[in-house]
Amino acid sequence: MSLLVVGSIALDTIHTPQDSRERILGGSCVYFALASSFFTRPRIVGVVGEDFPNEYYNLLKERDIDLEGLKISPGKTFFWEGRYDENPDYRETIKVELNVFSTFQPVLPEKYQYSDFVFLANIDPDLQANVLNQIKKPKLIALDSMDWWIEHKLESLLNVIKRIDVFFVNEDEAKMLTQRANIIKAGKELIKLGPSLIILKKGTHGALVFSKERIFAFPAHPVEDVIDPTGAGDTFAGGFMGFLDKKGKANLSTICKALIYGSVLASFVVEDFGVNKLLTLTYKDIKKRYREFKKLVAY
């Protein structure tokens, strides 16, 4: 099987109540690819500037991520700076510099056009649609977005949501998109937009998963020391899609296991700054926490 992710590759400056890190490796594409690399060999499509450190490039290479679709463009890498509250579910964006990302036009290498599982990370919905137009016979397409696109490119976003299978969305986005204050109603409305699965993320409270037939409630693995919540959502998606790609199918029971793996990966990534934890983690660690998670929800 094959797994493709299209999204941002970034340098992040992150402030938490305890500490800060400057210009560390980040971006939705990176978190997703590293998380999924425990299960499969992800292909990434993204762009970095000439300032992108070799060290970071090598990190991705060492995890055996397929970098054929990684473009190095003249200029600087996408930069994001943010600050977290004591409650890790809240953050404030201090600065965004799009840099080379502002003119990013994802072009898929021919091999990539035949990808079974595709994750369209949070980028302009027109670009997400553009990627979809290049994909031939996918098994499953998943998409993430953000409040900015709901406010500024709603029509484009709704058009691309129609064409996907799995929609990752957080509580606020779900309420904005559906104009429903109740999260259950919001989830049910989102299913009507086209996707067969809505993964409604609630941060430290886990997720609600809506299909046409039913709802799953899904707690987060309890984490005692949240160091840096950045990338948790993309890491969740990476664990989820990586496992689906490994199994080569997306039936209900595989999806349920994939959700647990996504949750487990997300619970690891927040335990250290940036992607650090994903670099030292072993598959054995993941399996161990997977078993712990099953106990957590076994009544």
Place this chain on the structure above:
Amino acid sequence: MSLLVVGSIALDTIHTPQDSRERILGGSCVYFALASSFFTRPRIVGVVGEDFPNEYYNLLKERDIDLEGLKISPGKTFFWEGRYDENPDYRETIKVELNVFSTFQPVLPEKYQYSDFVFLANIDPDLQANVLNQIKKPKLIALDSMDWWIEHKLESLLNVIKRIDVFFVNEDEAKMLTQRANIIKAGKELIKLGPSLIILKKGTHGALVFSKERIFAFPAHPVEDVIDPTGAGDTFAGGFMGFLDKKGKANLSTICKALIYGSVLASFVVEDFGVNKLLTLTYKDIKKRYREFKKLVAY
């Protein structure tokens, strides 16, 4: 078996974003007793004033609640007025009139002193201790409290918490009591205070349950139309304790089922104002939603 609850019986004026109700039947004792009455015949200890409507007294009688411990005192019934936000997890207290509740000294009828399961609803921790002193050979004692007692009667509260088995606590209270911002750390600290089970309530996000050996994560049953969240916590406790009393034991598997029944009862009570839903509900409705809940968490 036998189940005793000591707590408030109130007249509530409730404002939600959509509607209001004036001086309706409420109080922790009432919600708990009505919820548990689907499983057992609860005994209540509480006080009302001479203004307490006969109609409300009869409602409790009709649900076959043992009212021997209900005292009618000269003066007015405890009154609470509050307002809910669009997010049902937030509420503001507008007015509290303690009235006859201000001099409430719970005295247990002799029969009540031999109760197997005891719920000390949110009242002054000194009164909770006073009730405990009157109880002989209980099987399981559970307790609920609130931020006010943590702020103003911490020592008394900690002393009574040492003597109980199950502590119902919400997120904010858990953080206040333990001085921990992280909810998992807070839960683990609370276990050290004495109880063998901490039920950490997260409103619409469900609950985390801590024992010495493990943690359970517990979603709330999804409710599409939250009309009035008042009493959800006490209803949860009532379903939980009612089921335990019915089964006459509190081993792990019974506790897990009891938690589901508590969650199911709570999901019903919020679907209408005050205790209305608990008055029209049937045991068949409860069993049906119990099965739905098991599906919700079955991966």
